[in-house]
Amino acid sequence: xxxxxxxxxxxxxxxxxxxxxxxxxxxxxxxxxxxxxxxxxxxxxxxxxxxxxxxxxxxxxxxxxxxxxxxxxxxxxxxxxxxxxxxxxxxxxxxxxxxxxxxxxxxxxxxxxxxxxxxxxxxxxxxxxxxxxxxxxxxxxxxxxxxxxxxxxxxxxxxxxxxxxxxxxxxxxxxxxxxxxxxxxxxxxxxxxxxxxxxxxxxxxxxxxxxxxxxxxxxxxxxxxxxxxxxxxxxxxxxxxxxxxxxxxxxxxxxxxxxxxxxxxxxxxxxxxxxxxxxxxxxxxxxxxxxxxxxxxxxxxxxxxxxxxxxxxxxxxxxxxxxxxxxxxxxxxxxxxxxxxxxxxxxxxxxxxxxxxxxxxxxx
Amino acid sequence: xxxxxxxxxxxxxxxxxxxxxxxxxxxxxxxxxxxxxxxxxxxxxxxxxxxxxxxxxxxxxxxxxxxxxxxxxxxxxxxxxxxxxxxxxxxxxxxxxxxxxxxxxxxxxxxxxxxxxxxxxxxxxxxxxxxxxxxxxxxxxxxxxxxxxxxxxxxxxxxxxxxxxxxxxxxxxxxxxxxxxxxxxxxxxxxxxxxxxxxxxxxxxxxxxxxxxxxxxxxxxxxxxxxxxxxxxxxxxxxxxxxxxxxxxxxxxxxxxxxxxxxxxxxxxxxxxxxxxxxxxxxxxxxxxxxxxxxxxxxxxxxxxxxxxxxxxxxxxxxxxxxxxxxxxxxxxxxxxxxxxxxxxxxxxxxxxxxxxxxxxxxx
Numbered sequence: 018x019x020x021x022x023x024x025x026x027x028x029x030x031x032x033x034x035x036x037x038x039x040x041x042x043x044x045x046x047x048x049x050x051x052x053x054x055x056x057x058x059x060x061x062x063x064x065x066x067x068x069x070x071x072x073x074x075x076x077x078x079x080x081x082x083x084x085x086x087x088x089x090x091x092x093x094x095x096x097x098x099x100x101x102x103x104x105x106x107x108x109x110x111x112x113x114x115x116x117x118x119x120x121x122x123x124x125x126x127x128x129x130x131x132x133x134x135x136x137x138x139x140x141x142x143x144x145x146x147x148x149x150x151x152x153x154x155x156x157x158x159x160x161x162x163x164x165x166x167x168x169x170x171x172x173x174x175x176x177x178x179x180x181x182x183x184x185x186x187x188x189x190x191x192x193x194x195x196x197x198x199x200x201x202x203x204x205x206x207x208x209x210x211x212x213x214x215x216x217x218x219x220x221x222x223x224x225x226x227x228x229x230x231x232x233x234x235x236x237x238x239x240x241x242x243x244x245x246x247x248x249x250x251x252x253x254x255x256x257x258x259x260x261x262x263x264x265x266x267x268x269x270x271x272x273x274x275x276x277x278x279x280x281x282x283x284x285x286x287x288x289x290x291x292x293x294x295x296x297x298x299x300x301x302x303x304x305x306x307x308x309x310x311x312x313x314x315x316x317x318x319x320x321x322x323x324x325x326x327x328x329x330x331x332x333x334x335x336x337x338x339x340x341x342x343x344x345x346x347x348x349x350x351x352x353x354x355x356x357x358x359x360x361x362x363x364x365x366x367x368x369x370x371x372x373x374x375x376x377x378x379x380x381x
Numbered sequence: 382x383x384x385x386x387x388x389x390x391x392x393x394x395x396x397x398x399x400x401x402x403x404x405x406x407x408x409x410x411x412x413x414x415x416x417x418x419x420x421x422x423x424x425x426x427x428x429x430x431x432x433x434x435x436x437x438x439x440x441x442x443x444x445x446x447x448x449x450x451x452x453x454x455x456x457x458x459x460x461x462x463x464x465x466x467x468x469x470x471x472x473x474x475x476x477x478x479x480x481x482x483x484x485x486x487x488x489x490x491x492x493x494x495x496x497x498x499x500x501x502x503x504x505x506x507x508x509x510x511x512x513x514x515x516x517x518x519x520x521x522x523x524x525x526x527x528x529x530x531x532x533x534x535x536x537x538x539x540x541x542x543x544x545x546x547x548x549x550x551x552x553x554x555x556x557x558x559x560x561x562x563x564x565x566x567x568x569x570x571x572x573x574x575x576x577x578x579x580x581x582x583x584x585x586x587x588x589x590x591x592x593x594x595x596x597x598x599x600x601x602x603x604x605x606x607x608x609x610x611x612x613x614x615x616x617x618x619x620x621x622x623x624x625x626x627x628x629x630x631x632x633x634x635x636x637x638x639x640x641x642x643x644x645x646x647x648x649x650x651x652x653x654x655x656x657x658x659x660x661x662x663x664x665x666x667x668x669x670x671x672x673x674x675x676x677x678x679x680x681x682x683x684x685x686x687x688x689x690x691x692x693x694x695x696x697x698x699x700x701x702x703x704x705x706x707x708x709x710x711x712x713x714x715x716x717x718x719x720x721x722x723x724x725x726x727x728x729x730x731x732x733x734x735x736x737x738x739x740x741x742x743x744x745x
Contacts (some may be wrong), residue, residue: 084580216448308421
């Protein structure tokens with residue numbers, strides 16, 4: 018991809034921005050979006066920022082039939098000095114290319130894509146809400162647009178970035194949730210697409226979620242698709258347990274998505290010299306640890322919630338209560354530190370923050 | 382769904398039709414398409430036939446992110462008396478609703494949808510090619526269109542039917558293909574979406590297909606995702622083996638798609654009093670049967686090819702040659718009978734054929 022310029026077509030009228038306290042997740046979008054096309058043999062081309070607008074796509078396009086697509090999710094935060102900043106965006110773009118590889122979608126230039134995201138966020142900086150816990154959600158995604166019903170990789174794609182101002186995940190303080198362990202449905206299996214961020218993984222997860230939502234469970238906990246014993250993820254988050262002083266998270270096995278928050282939590286725990294292990298962990302081990310009084314904390318990690326403490330797990334009708342249904346010490350410390358770094362309130366010892374507007378930004 | 386009328390908006394100019402001998406699969410579409418919308422709480426509404434045209438969809442629509450979609454594939458054939466006819470279309474619509482159930486998509490009225498398909502095919506009857514082996518491919522599909530990035534079932538959908546004239550699958554006579562047994566990638570697993578016709582299953586299959594295509598293999602043969610021993614499907618077809626006089630096909634286990642052709646083949650074999658069994662069958666059993674000289678035939682079944690004989694299977698570097706690379710007797714008899722019924726050349730003992738224009742059709 019030799020594309021180096023981004024055409025900007027400004028919208029003529031700006032939408033009204035929502036109030037900070039009325040923000041939801043993913044329902045309102047900003048005034049502009051980034052679009053880039055891929056055709057064979059031209060490659061990625063025609064990078065542009067245009068007014069946010071509907072896509073016009075042939076009904077035979079592959080995205081509507083064979084689900085060849087990938088996406089990412091990250092956020093822009095407003096720092097106390099009024100700067101827009103991103104959290105480890107290069108990790109999201111690396112993962113986007115890993116997902117591309119699995120889904121037979123052509124690679125993107127990660128550096129260029131990061132520049133495009135920064136340019137778009139800078140243009141839409143007024144859309145970043147300022148209240149505590151709010152942010153501007155960034156959704157890069159790639160869809161297959163060749164008008165052809167054959168089952169084969171598309172020869173046309175669109176790479177698009179849209180932005181959505183989102184409210185605080187925890188409006189009334191960080192609170193543990195109830196999780197149902199899923200025995201019937203499986204999210205992903207080794208050899209499948211579980212470690213890629215692709216639409217099909219999410220479509221297949223809807224049914225299990227729907228089945229438990231009525232009983233007051235926030236999410237399901239997914240077990241491995243082979244033995245139905247080992248813990249994989251919780252909802253669309255990675256999951257951690259503290260057992261007898263040691264923090265454990267399922268080891269990446271090909272069917273688990275490698276979260277950027279997961280990776281950051283592992284680094285923080287090591288930095289704090291808290292014992293942490295990536296390994297297989299079964300529901301039976303968890304049940305036994307709880308019985309022995311050794312299961313001290315459980316929490317999910319993801320971009321939306323950052324840290325989501327788990328107060329109860331229900332497995333085959335048995336309830337496992339964790340830390341008296343309260344947020345654990347480590348979950349709290351991780352949440353405070355992660356958000357502190359993300360919002361520029363705390364020191365950034367790992368160089369995780371990427372300012373949207375570099376002081377010596379000469380590219381654009 | 383109380384919808385009972387279909388508005389028709391005719392196109393002003395008709396496209397030029399391709400010559401029968403230049404037809405490919407799924408690249409050319411007819412002049413019109415059927416569209417129906419779902420919104421909550423209105424349900425399915427606004428059923429209409431309109432000129433074939435691009436869809437205009439918000440970039441935040443769920444189909445672009447979370448792959449919530451289902452589809453079907455069937456064909457319209459021209460009979461010797463010039464009638465357009467369908468092959469067991471009610472089976473496809475039943476399966477569409479089964480897929481809807483798994484994907485949390487609202488049910489459609491199957492009878493109404495069949496009427497809509499017949500009305501559209503009747504309108505586009507001139508598009509059904511007349512040469513041997515050609516047909517009009519019918520693609521009903523449902524996509525989720527709610528503009529929302531939350532991972533939850535969409536509250537808006539479009540049900541669309543598009544039509545594509547397709548050429549003969551076997552241009553130079555029915556010919557056995559080489560198949561690679563897939564050990565690394567998995568198509569689906571019990572508890573997943575394997576028995577639903579949804580985009581994600583096809584997106585996840587692309588990589589394995591791409592890996593073997595360069596070595597002259599037409600498709601991969603998928604093994605089960607748990608033990609990686611048992612045979613599931615071949616490419617996007619069901620698969621049958623004849624061992625020592627008995628025909629065997631993998632039993633439906635939750636991860637295998639129930640093909641309409643598979644179902645019809647089972648009925649035909651029973652009608653002919655040829656021993657046929659649905660059961661688990663492993664690659665090891667197949668290898669041993671071949672070694673013992675008992676593996677007599679192998680073939681895939683699907684709407685596109687009807688019957689696709691397999692002349693060679695390659696598993697862990699070992700080649701299994703079947704019936705000297707020639708089309709087997711049963712495969713040939715099934716192909717001739719199935720296509721004979723589909724094109725109205727043979728008697729239809731099972732009432733599989735549905736005429737597009739009923740003699741006493743008063744609904745439209």
